[in-house]
Amino acid sequence: MTTIYDIAKKTGFSISTVSKVLNNYTDVGDKTRKIINDAVKEMGYYPSSSARTLSTKKSWTIGVVNVEKLGLEHPFFSGVIESFMKKVEAAGYDLLFVSDKIGNKSQTYLDHFRYRGVDGVIIVCISKDDPYMDMLIESEIPTVLIDIESRKASVVSSDNHYGSELAVNYLASLGHKKIAHISAEERLLAGAHRLEGFMQAMKKNDLHIQDGYIVSGGVFTIEGGKEAMERLLDLSEPPTAVFAAGDLMALGALMAIRERGLDVPNDISLIGFDDLQMIQYTTPALTSIKQDTALIGRTAATILLEQMNNEDEPQQHVSVKVPVSLVERDSCKKLTPVKN
Structure with missing residues (x-):
């Protein structure tokens, strides 16, 4: 298996420089970055997730809590999550979908995400009466809500x-x-x-x-x-x-x-x-x-990524309403006025 040391030996750069390129640091020249990336592709290098976590102090995982009863079976929610996933995967993150249990033991969402060490959370249209939602929103974990009303976190919803x-x-x-x-x-x-x-x-x-x-x-x-x-x-x-x-x-x-x-x-x-x-x-x-499920998902991902990358700064919560439109087809009929 190819290692980071093999990449460093082939390219002639230090292990720290190779690590910076692999973790998308900006203080590396374009020429150096290209040489290292070309070597990565040529040698078939795949970074260890555990090593990546240790080097960046991040899990590179985003937690997902989705709507009760219906969940991702509904095309709206699956469309939103698909768009969200494309955006965060491009930034190097994986998604973790949760239930309220770890093993056979019941856990709150917050307990579960702390156990997994996620970097951020997206909550999709759960009930506003969910007893565990506020605990998660008020925690240290960056969180964005979709179709949920709150002044304690950023919200994205249709109008x-x-x-x-x-x-x-x-x-x-x-x-x-x-x-x-x-x-x-x-x-x-x-x-x-x-x-x-x-x-x-x-x-x-x-x-x-x-x-x-x-x-x-x-x-x-x-x-x-x-x-x-x-x-x-x-x-x-x-x-x-x-x-x-x-x-x-x-x-x-x-x-x-x-x-x-x-x-x-x-x-x-x-x-x-x-x-x-x-x-x-x-x-x-x-x-x-x-x-617009694609825009809802992308917007939520953009907001969450910004929060996760600026955890040391005070969080500015935003509320975004995504526009909707009428699509006219054949299921509505104009009534003929009744003559007196």
């Missing part, structure tokens, strides 16, 4: 309020007045903000929210959306349009509508939130509010 406003304004422009909302659990930041945005947008459009028109679909699942839509269809006066807080819930709503022998959009207009790739291929193709 959920505005997304709901886009959805309601669009349906109102088509002549809909009886608009219902399939909400997500309010314990999740995205669910709470999309519900608030829906209610505010209805008020701005002078539209009344009828009794029973806000129904929880749970944690962004197809099953939750289907059950919520069934409750809406059981009302004595069902809505003419439904805004679901997530695309998977919108797909569940579409299933429920069809099972009742009704049609989207001729009987009920339907709009989701996420703009998942799969909804382009449903019949009809679903209108949705598009989230």
Whole structure:
């Protein structure tokens, strides 16, 4: 196995100079850096992770805490993590996904990450009621939150309020007045903000929210959306349009509508939130509010890397809202005004 000593012997540079190049120090000339990197490639050198940790005083690992129940099965979260991973891997970091146990012993997130010696943490859309989240945020470990509300750490999220406003304004422009909302659990930041945005947008459009028109679909699942839509269809006066807080819930709503022998959009207009790739291929193709998962992931990675590389400086927490947009397809219909 090739070692750092072999690289030094081949290139004629000192072991310390080779080490600086391998660890991306900036006080090495470009010519020297190229000679050493060429030798590394030629000789097939792979640095030992333990040696790297000792030399840099870092584990080169970032911890990930992700959403309860649903987790990375949801395309939104997997898209965010994929983008985040590409950014941090380019900087030399690996990801460590955690549970609440080490072996058979229950542990807090903080205990687990201290045990593993991670350099930073990203928390993706866990419940705001999670008892262990504040412990982690208030610790010495640099932390960035995605779709979680906090003044104690940096936060990256979609502009959920505005997304709901886009959805309601669009349906109102088509002549809909009886608009219902399939909400997500309010314990999740995205669910709470999309519900608030829906209610505010209805008020701005002078539209009344009828009794029973806000129904929880749970944690962004197809099953939750289907059950919520069934409750809406059981009302004595069902809505003419439904805004679901997530695309998977919108797909569940579409299933429920069809099972009742009704049609989207001729009987009920339907709009989701996420703009998942799969909804382009449903019949009809679903209108949705598009989230930029790639930008969310990259932004969170950039913020966390800056915090980890400047641990000696006071942490400046930032809150970034990533823009959303309306993607119009075939699931919403313009209503014909009723003539008196």
